[in-house]
């Protein structure tokens with residue numbers, strides 16, 4: 067039925083925000099609805115533990131990401147929605163990729179440099195090897211397309227390098243596909259509401275830097291009202307956004323929320339001041355985000371239901387992964403199972 071397969075993942079590390087939604091989850095829903103791809107959407111709990119997670123919080127946050135997927139429009143019958151630890155093949159293939167990818171490749175990963183900071187000697191080995199697990203997530207299903215925000219681009223390049231090296235090393239030129247990143251839409255990099263030069267992030271201490279999917283209408287209004295801007299009115303053309311990071315960010319967010327373009331937003335608001343624009347932005351954001359938060363809350367009241375959905379998804383994912391992993395084991399030279 068499908069010849070193209072989509073895989074993407076979101077970490078259950080709390081504070082799901084507007085960047086996760088516009089940069090990733092909203093695109094997952096669009097791809098699912100296009101019906102040309104088989105879609106796998108994964109709550110990547112193995113990735114989350116590269117930084118210590120309280121065990122009961124991890125379980126809660128795993129369910130929270132599943133709830134966010136469903137509340138945003140992912141249909142667990144049409145797409146495969148599952149938790150990464152539910153399919154053992156992720157960890158198995160990641161080990162093989164630890165032995166394929168080169169230390170020098172991982173040393174170049176900017177996200178590791180940012181996350182490890184000055185304390186490099188003290189971070190987990192898992193945090194360093196993280197991109198290999200990500201390559202395994204994707205290639206375990208021979209996924210052809212991976213929708214992500216812009217911050218994941220370098221990791222996807224490493225996935226392609228790993229696929230290519232495996233194919234070369236084991237003399238199987240077309241075994242793993244060279245996966246295409248899908249970094250699409252006006253909001254592939256949503257920035258902090260407090261500082262337009264910094265990415266909106268789960269780990270930023272200030273709540274005013276981000277819109278959480280669980281925010282109420284009042285919280286959204288308050289955060290947008292306090293969002294940093296500059297004193298000029300909005301320009302009518304894109305060129306007028308140059309050097310105005312905060313204005314650019316809010317315009318991109320608006321465009322993504324109404325599924326239009328920055329040009330269309332400026333055609334409407336060019337020449338107007340921020341207070342008019344911000345109040346339209348609040349209305350739009352509340353209409354899009356609050357129903358998702360409300361639905362997430364309802365879904366989280368029944369954790370057993372979410373767990374069943376994820377385990378059913380894991381069984382379907384495992385059925386795709388097993389024959390691929392078996393072929394990898396065979397190519398690498400591991401013993402065949404005894405018949």
Ligand code: TYM
Nearest residue numbers: 074075076077085086089090110200214215254255256266
């Ligand atoms: P994570 O959990 O940090 O983020 C989930 C998704 O949200 C996107 N995103 C953003 N997009 C736009 N603006 C932002 N400010 C912003 N912040 C986050 C991310 O790009 C991502 O698409 N390593 C991944 C998870 C992962 C994965 C995978 C993704 C693990 N295995 C395989 C794709 C395929 C991560 O940490 O995403």
